[in-house]
Amino acid sequence: MTRAQEIASNLADVRARIHKAAKSAGRDPETITLVAVTKTFPESDIEILADLGITDVGESKEQEGSRKAAALSHLPLRWHFIGQLQRNKAARVAKWASVIQSVDRPELIGLLDSREVLLQINLDGQEGRGGVAPEAMLSLADAVVSSPLTLGGLMAVAPLGGDADAAFARLADLHRQLLAAHPAARTLSAGMSGDLEAAITHGATHVRIGSSILGSRPLLQ
Numbered sequence: 230m231t232r233a234q235e236i237a238s239n240l241a242d243v244r245a246r247i248h249k250a251a252k253s254a255g256r257d258p259e260t261i262t263l264v265a266v267t268k269t270f271p272e273s274d275i276e277i278l279a280d281l282g283i284t285d286v287g288e289s290k291e292q293e294g295s296r297k298a299a300a301l302s303h304l305p306l307r308w309h310f311i312g313q314l315q316r317n318k319a320a321r322v323a324k325w326a327s328v329i330q331s332v333d334r335p336e337l338i339g340l341l342d343s344r345e346v347l348l349q350i351n352l353d354g355q356e357g358r359g360g361v362a363p364e365a366m367l368s369l370a371d372a373v374v375s376s377p378l379t380l381g382g383l384m385a386v387a388p389l390g391g392d393a394d395a396a397f398a399r400l401a402d403l404h405r406q407l408l409a410a411h412p413a414a415r416t417l418s419a420g421m422s423g424d425l426e427a428a429i430t431h432g433a434t435h436v437r438i439g440s441s442i443l444g445s446r447p448l449l450q
């Protein structure tokens with residue numbers, strides 16, 4: 230099998246999973262955006278994905294994303310930044326990423342320029358993995374909407390080894406609170422290769438899928 234055939238086959242499986250999960254949740258599969266997470270994989274894989282109809286790709290490192298976005302600027306892709314956002318790299322990320330999914334503290338806001346941003350929520354109560362504490366979500370949202378940035382919605386990662394269903398139920402509840410204050414913040418980015426079904430059950434509008442499409446990555450990425 231060529232690499233293109235392998236990716237096409239994996240992608241068809243992922244699209245079928247999304248379709249099935251959406252149907253069982255009584256949702257229209259067309260309303261769910263698949264963000265292909267391409268971190269660590271070569272530009273040639275992203276060209277294959279674009280050929281297969283992928284329009285949204287996710288990267289988690291500033292330098293890697295910036296290099297790939299520049300090399301592939303001829304393709305109709307929206308680049309999502311999904312990694313931990315460091316203060317000293319924020320301005321550079323904003324040059325190539327159309328959506329910054331990992332805003333988790335007010336000090337980043339002034340560094341980002343007019344961009345769509347998602348607030349990353351910390352669902353596991355531990356520091357270090359990124360994300361704003363649920364209690365601080367609404368004040369961070371207020372800070373975003375009083376800046377030139379557009380508040381798109383929320384992003385979260387289920388706790389490592391935890392119960393994804395319970396975590397995404399809690400996230401959906403937070404999203405309802407956010408929508409009550411900011412009705413335009415409709416995006417809910419949740420669900421990865423291992424838990425996309427649970428995320429779709431709880432209203433994810435964007436799923437971020439890497440390994441189920443492209444294969445396993447080296448550890449620590």
Ligand SMILES: *Cc1c(COP(=O)(O)O)cnc(C)c1O
Nearest residue numbers: 266289311421422437438439440
């Ligand atoms: C790497 C990554 C993903 C994709 O994870 P897979 O398990 O490979 O699908 C999704 N979201 C974030 C924030 C990531 O860092």
